[in-house]
Amino acid sequence: MTFSQLSHLECGRCGAVHDSERPQNLCTKCSSPLLARYDLAAVRASVSPADIAQRTPDLWRYHELLPVRDPSAVTTLGEGMTPLLPMPRYGERIGLPRLLMKDEGLIPTGSFKARGAAVGVSRAAELGIKRLAMPTNGNAGAAWALYGARAGLAATVVMPVDAPEITRRECVASGTDLHLVDGLISDAGRIVGELVAASEGRVFDTSTLKEPYRIEGKKTMGIEIAEQLGWRTPDVILYPTGGGVGLIGIHKALNELRELGWISGPSPRLVAVQAEGCAPIVRAFERGEPESQFWADSRTVAFGINVPKPLGDFLILRALAETSGTAITVTDAELLAELREVAALEGAYVCPEGAAAFAAARKLRASGWIGADEEVVVLNTGAGIKYPQTVPVDAPILPVDGHLV
């Protein structure tokens, strides 16, 4: 049995074909992200949804559609198959009784970045890479640091000083070479780029979409949603969008499943949710432009979506157009209020990025863009407990002999 049916890499912009059996970064012709392509006829002939149902409940159950060739190269901490939970009370409150949450808080390292790290690190190790470097808004760096440690890879991570503090500690605990920058992820990206250029091939750049396999890990969110719904898709999927890898990945996954004949019918409408303080995709979408412009002075408490100019902007905008989707902003005040409402009504302590997607669902229902009877999936991309500052606590401190009555 062939573990992976990866066939080649294809440029997402110019379509140039690249060899998938050696380390690759951007397209050598046009400097755009490369996408993994599979021999889908071979997948169709060798495996069925019924076979997959018998496999271990992690993302490696889709291994034919993942790039790792040798099962012994898989580095796993048990990632994948996160719950797809009904949100009946909260859904009722915002007028969406068929609302579901895909909860990525329940995954190693506490965010969906574990998916990209598991697949990206496994493939990097399989291709002989020994040292990697990446800029991050926190969660991805933490995930790559930890999965890198498990695979025996050395990593350099550069993140803004304002990134969630716990993600620094995850990097330090895993022995990663960590650097903080008094700036944004784009500043961290420049610093990593210099290191990689000076390394003469010894340090591999794993920045968002600068290597082709992180997205393959993230696309499994889309495959899981389809499998968990009995190989069908919802009407709408909302995704908190920074670099947009998850959104592009879900779109890619659903296209692959449709080509396999495992799902049918129209695509879910994909929604890119951004913060009002950093909304390059929303602005480009509203102007009908194919690419975004750098968003100056970006800021939001939803730190993971503070990405002023995503490299894959054209792929995000294409996914929105192809699925009749949309792009929408929410304010920090809206998402912080939503975070508490979701916790109070459903007991789910979501991350601020996930809360942004819930706030967007509410707004799109109110505007009529989402109908009351539609089935809607919100991606909660991480665990709320990674962000202890989002909910202020003013509980009184009782003396040791204190009483409540």
Ligand SMILES: Cc1ncc(COP(=O)(O)O)c(C=O)c1O
């Ligand atoms: C919790 C969380 N949600 C969403 C995102 C945005 O992810 P993407 O870059 O795939 O858009 C991030 C990125 O750091 C994140 O940490």
Ligand SMILES: [Zn+2]
């Ligand atoms: Zn190209």
